[in-house]
Amino acid sequence: AQRVTQPEKLLSVFKGAPVELKCNYSYSGSPELFWYVQYSRQRLQLLLRHISRESIKGFTADLNKGETSFHLKKPFAQEEDSAMYYCALRASGTYKYIFGTGTRLKVLA
Amino acid sequence: DVKVTQSSRYLVKRTGEKVFLECVQDMDHENMFWYRQDPGLGLRLIYFSYDVKMKEKGDIPEGYSVSREKKERFSLILESASTNQTSMYLCASSSPTGGFTYEQYFGPGTRLTVT
Numbered sequence: 001a002q003r004v005t006q007p008e009k010l011l012s013v014f015k016g017a018p019v020e021l022k023c024n025y026s027y028s029g030s031p032e033l034f035w036y037v038q039y040s041r042q043r044l045q046l047l048l049r050h051i052s053r054e055s056i057k058g059f060t061a062d063l064n065k066g067e068t069s070f071h072l073k074k075p076f077a078q079e080e081d082s083a084m085y086y087c088a089l090r091a092s093g094t095y096k097y098i099f100g101t102g103t104r105l106k107v108l109a
Numbered sequence: 110d111v112k113v114t115q116s117s118r119y120l121v122k123r124t125g126e127k128v129f130l131e132c133v134q135d136m137d138h139e140n141m142f143w144y145r146q147d148p149g150l151g152l153r154l155i156y157f158s159y160d161v162k163m164k165e166k167g168d169i170p171e172g173y174s175v176s177r178e179k180k181e182r183f184s185l186i187l188e189s190a191s192t193n194q195t196s197m198y199l200c201a202s203s204s205p206t207g208g209f210t211y212e213q214y215f216g217p218g219t220r221l222t223v224t
Contacts, residue, residue: 009149036213043113044152044199044215086151095140095159095203095211096167101151 002027004089006100013077014108021072021103023087032090033063033070039083047085057081077107112136113216115200121222128187130219132200139204141183142213143175146197158183190223
């Protein structure tokens with residue numbers, strides 16, 4: 001079965017510290033992986049997708065097919081990074097997403 | 110900018126009432142989705158639609174139905190609201206974009222409370 005696992009419900013880090021939000025997936029084919037973010041009082045929005053290989057707001061994520069992971073990383077956390085982060089998978093041949101349960105990131109001053 | 114709007118931000122209904130949640134997108138997207146967002150459970154897909162009058166069940170369709178009579182509008186219907194349907198409801202739309210596919214654009218959400 002297709003599944004996305006985010007093991008941490010809450011991650012607290014101090015400003016300037018590195019951040020890693022974990023995401024593991026279960027899918028036998030070639031998935032498309034995404035990170036979505038929801039800031040306080042804002043709508044859920046796309047942060048980045050693995051096929052773009054881009055860095056958005058200092059965040060990067062590398063798809064590791066061997067470990068079936070797509071962890072989100074940032075070298076130096078900022079207070080404005082505090083938000084809810086969701087990892088999502090789109091299986092090939094479909095337009096449905098499977099979302100993880102989300103990780104709330106709190107960046108402390 | 111893609112705009113996905115939802116008819117209400119907050120809604121309070123009584124048990125047993127029929128509830129309609131409306132979603133409208135203005136980007137001519139083929140696909141539309143309804144999710145529930147609950148703490149600790151993430152986003153769970155209720156129903157989705159890939160064309161007018163076409164719909165498919167998601168992971169948790171029980172107690173819900175949907176309607177898509179026009180491409181831009183996707184309605185979620187709670188036939189007889191129950192307290193366990195108290196939740197945040199998110200609508201989303203998507204379409205292939207160039208070489209990348211199916212980024213989902215979300216509405217602001219409707220927080221439904223059933224008493």
